[in-house]
Amino acid sequence: MEGTKKHFFNDLSVMLGRSMRHISRSMDTIITVTIMPIGFMLLFVYVLGGAIQTGTDNYVNYLLPGILLIAIASGIAYTALRLFIDVQGGIFERFHTMPISRSTLLWGHVLSSLVSNALSVVIIIIVALIMGFRSPAGILSWLAVTGILALFTLALSWIAIIPGLSAKSVDGAGAFSYPILFLPFISSAFVPTESMPSVVRAFAENQPVTSIVESIRALLSGYSVDNDIWVALAWCVGIVLVAYFFAMRMYKKRV
Amino acid sequence: MQNHSIQVIGLQKSYKQLQVLKGVDFEVEKGSIFALLGSNGAGKTTVVKILTTLLKPDSGTVTVHGFNVVSKPEHVRQVISLTGQFAAVDEILTGRENLIMISKLRHLKNPHQVADELLKRFGLTDAADRRVSTYSGGMRRRLDIALSLVGKPQIIFFDEPTTGLDPESRIEVWKIVKELSDGGTTVFLTTQYLEEAEQLADQIAILHEGRIIANGTLSELKMLFPSPKVEYVEKQPTLEEIFLAIVGKKEDK
Numbered sequence: 001m002e003g004t005k006k007h008f009f010n011d012l013s014v015m016l017g018r019s020m021r022h023i024s025r026s027m028d029t030i031i032t033v034t035i036m037p038i039g040f041m042l043l044f045v046y047v048l049g050g051a052i053q054t055g056t057d058n059y060v061n062y063l064l065p066g067i068l069l070i071a072i073a074s075g076i077a078y079t080a081l082r083l084f085i086d087v088q089g090g091i092f093e094r095f096h097t098m099p100i101s102r103s104t105l106l107w108g109h110v111l112s113s114l115v116s117n118a119l120s121v122v123i124i125i126i127v128a129l130i131m132g133f134r135s136p137a138g139i140l141s142w143l144a145v146t147g148i149l150a151l152f153t154l155a156l157s158w159i160a161i162i163p164g165l166s167a168k169s170v171d172g173a174g175a176f177s178y179p180i181l182f183l184p185f186i187s188s189a190f191v192p193t194e195s196m197p198s199v200v201r202a203f204a205e206n207q208p209v210t211s212i213v214e215s216i217r218a219l220l221s222g223y224s225v226d227n228d229i230w231v232a233l234a235w236c237v238g239i240v241l242v243a244y245f246f247a248m249r250m251y252k253k254r255v
Numbered sequence: 256m257q258n259h260s261i262q263v264i265g266l267q268k269s270y271k272q273l274q275v276l277k278g279v280d281f282e283v284e285k286g287s288i289f290a291l292l293g294s295n296g297a298g299k300t301t302v303v304k305i306l307t308t309l310l311k312p313d314s315g316t317v318t319v320h321g322f323n324v325v326s327k328p329e330h331v332r333q334v335i336s337l338t339g340q341f342a343a344v345d346e347i348l349t350g351r352e353n354l355i356m357i358s359k360l361r362h363l364k365n366p367h368q369v370a371d372e373l374l375k376r377f378g379l380t381d382a383a384d385r386r387v388s389t390y391s392g393g394m395r396r397r398l399d400i401a402l403s404l405v406g407k408p409q410i411i412f413f414d415e416p417t418t419g420l421d422p423e424s425r426i427e428v429w430k431i432v433k434e435l436s437d438g439g440t441t442v443f444l445t446t447q448y449l450e451e452a453e454q455l456a457d458q459i460a461i462l463h464e465g466r467i468i469a470n471g472t473l474s475e476l477k478m479l480f481p482s483p484k485v486e487y488v489e490k491q492p493t494l495e496e497i498f499l500a501i502v503g504k505k506e507d508k
Contacts (some may be wrong), residue, residue, distance in 0.1 A: 001346040007362060014359045022347050025386075037317045090343030092400065100360050 007047035011100045015108025021118045022082060027252060029078050030116055034123045034181040037071040041124070043206040044190060045131060052191055060133045064125070066189020068210060070181060071120045072153050079113040083164030084173035087254075106161055106251060113157040114150060136222040145219050150228075151236040152212060153250035156180065158243035165250050181210045259318075260285045260410050260441040261306060266315035266343050268301055275463035279315070283458070288432065288442045290456035292449065297462045299445035300340065303414045306443065307337045320410060336403040337412045342395045343402070344387050350398050351376060351383040354405060361406035373401040393424035400431055411435060413444040417451060422495050423502065429454055 017161075041063060047057045056062050070144050083106070083254050095105055123165070137145070156216070158178070184190070186200065187209040204210055207224035211231040218225045261283035261303040275298040283289040293299045304310040306319055308328040316323065321369040322330040337343075345353050351370050358366030374380045387395060396416070403411055413432065417425040432455055436442050446452055452459050453473060460470040469476055492500075 010362065011360060014356055018345065018348070018356055021352070025347055089346070090339050090341045091345050093309060093339055094337065094343035094357075095360070096309055097332060097335060098339045098357075098360055099329055 007099075008101045008104060011104040012107055012111075015104045019112035021083065021109045021117060025110055030075075030119050030123070033075045033078065033125045034118075035126075036074060037067045037124055038127050040070060041067050041128065041131065053195075054192055060131050060134065061100070061133075061135070061221065062217065063190060063221070063236050064128050064133055066187065066209070066214045067124060067128070067186050068121050068149060068216070069152065069189065071124055072117050072149065073177055073180040073183070074118040075120050076113060076153070076156045076180075077174040078116070079109055079157050080160040080164040080167070080173045080176065081170065081209060082112075083161060083169065084167050087165060087171075089185045102251070103248065106247065109164070110154065110157045110161065113160070114153050117153045118150075127195055132217070137220050138222075141219040141222065143164060144225075144229075145216050146220075147215060148154045148212060148232060148236070151233065151240070155236045155239035155243060158240055158247050161247040162243065162250060165247070165254060183207060187213055189213045202230065206237065208232070211235060228236050257276045257415065258285055259283060260287075260320060262315045262316075263302075263306075266302070266305065266317055267313045268298075268305065268310070269313055275465060276312075279462070279465070279467055281460050281467055281470055283441060285441055286325060286436065286439050286456040288436045288444065288455050290452035290459045291445045291462055292447070292452050292459060293445070293462035294447060298465060299447075300414055300464070301460055303337070303339075303412050303443070303445060307335055307412055308332060309337075318463065320480070334409045335412065336405075336408040336410075338400055338403045338416055340413065340415045340418060340480075344395060344398050344400040346388040347386060348385055349384050350379050350390070350394075353387060353398060353402060356404045357402050363406055369405060373404060377401045393420060393427070396420060396424060396428065400428070404435075410441040410443065413442065415445055415447065417446070422498060425450070425451075426499075 041060070044063055045059055049063075052059065054062045086105075086109075092105065096102070099108070114137065163173050163176045186204050187193070187207060189209060193204045193210065196204055211228045212235070215225055215229040217230065217233045257280045263279055266279040267274070276461075279298075279302065281289075284441050291299050291302060301310065305312050305324065306315060308331050309322050311325060316390050318324070319331045320333075320334045324331050345356070350357065352376060354370035354373055355366045358369045365367055368385075372378075374383045377400070379394065379398060379401070382390060382394060387398065387481050390398065400416070416428050416432070420428065429451070431445065432442055436457075442455075444451075444455070456473070457469070458472055459476060462468075469479065
């Protein structure tokens with residue numbers, strides 16, 4: 001950020017508006033992002049679910065937090081892709097020769113990523129409601145869930161900025177999301193971690209997705225949240241800070 | 256008061272081991288058209304990128320409109336714009352949206368009015384609300400140049416503005432460049448077409464192997480050669496002239 005701070009919010013709103021137009025003109029990407037998680041949800045509930053012992057009678061309720069995280073993890077691949085296209089095309093060069101606050105070019109993508117992922121999440125929750133998802137959670141719990149999901153999206157979006165800036169090809173820009181997509185499977189998102197072999201279980205219980213899933217699940221079930229929510233918040237904030245630092249450093253090196 | 260829009264002294268730049276610019280010096284007068292000639296890979300684009308604050312020089316002093324590009328890049332960016340080799344337009348937005356976006360980023364008061372005027376000036380009014388991805392190459396280039404004129408910058412850089420354009424679009428670009436210069440804007444352009452430099456430039460510099468090997472007006476450069484012999488040759492129309500005659504456009508030479 002250079003001597004253009006007084007225009008930061010003006011520039012940011014222009015960049016966000018631009019990125020939102022891009023998203024609204026490719027609504028198919030939002031559909032694409034929601035199809036796989038919805039497919040998993042159907043598969044787990046109607047095919048595999050009968051054999052999975054989670055100790056609850058409503059498996060959709062158990063499953064939904066993990067499905068939402070998968071949706072976000074696949075949604076950010078498009079965040080990286082949109083940035084990649086900007087970097088490759090001439091438009092970033094034009095922006096860089098103009099007196100505008102440079103970090104807004106990245107923030108525009110990150111904020112529009114929050115909006116587009118929120119849309120995907122809402123679509124999936126509607127499908128889950130049709131499949132029998134029910135929650136006794138009150139407004140405050142829903143707000144807390146929204147907050148955690150937003151923070152998770154923010155963290156992953158800043159991670160997505162790094163391949164968006166550095167990828168050499170379109171495929172490379174999206175590939176980073178696959179390992180992240182896999183994390184929910186090695187967590188308590190689909191089955192309780194108690195059922196896993198000890199090494200896997202140790203990993204599952206100490207990676208960010210488990211604490212995030214457990215917090216959201218507790219909030220949506222109307223249980224009191226324990227320590228998990230603090231662990232989840234610490235992970236999200238930590239990832240945001242580290243990814244932001246590396247993303248900005250890479251950005252400054254590139255330009 | 257300083258009469259130079261651009262002043263470059265001892266400019267050097269290397270990419271890893273490869274030394275692209277080995278000490279480049281030149282000056283560009285206010286309101287003139289300056290053409291930097293050179294073959295592919297001569298380093299023309301590198302010069303443009305340094306002048307437009309996209310790249311930092313290794314050594315040398317570069318000032319644009321009196322501001323040092325290294326220590327005062329923000330000030331430089333206030334007075335310049337760049338039309339690069341590849342159209343710097345947003346394909347997903349419409350032509351009008353592109354212009355409004357850039358106007359807002361230049362913090363102009365009436366972005367819609369600015370957009371309308373430029374659309375009209377560049378003959379894009381009918382296509383204004385179509386996405387740029389549907390534009391032809393010539394239309395894209397016109398929009399690209401229109402975007403560079405938003406906010407009336409004092410110095411405009413064109414990096415190979417006509418590469419890949421059809422003859423009609425090329426002549427259109429030449430016309431725009433001349434109009435800009437007539438209006439007092441300083442124009443810095445790079446080209447590999449000798450004819451283009453000859454048509455447009457007040458001053459021509461030739462960049463070769465990292466150095467400026469010749470610099471002057473066209474007539475000064477011509478004096479570097481032995482005086483011409485007079486020969487009588489039947490002048491055949493060039494294919495370009497035939498093409499333009501058939502298409503019905505008048506070449507404004």
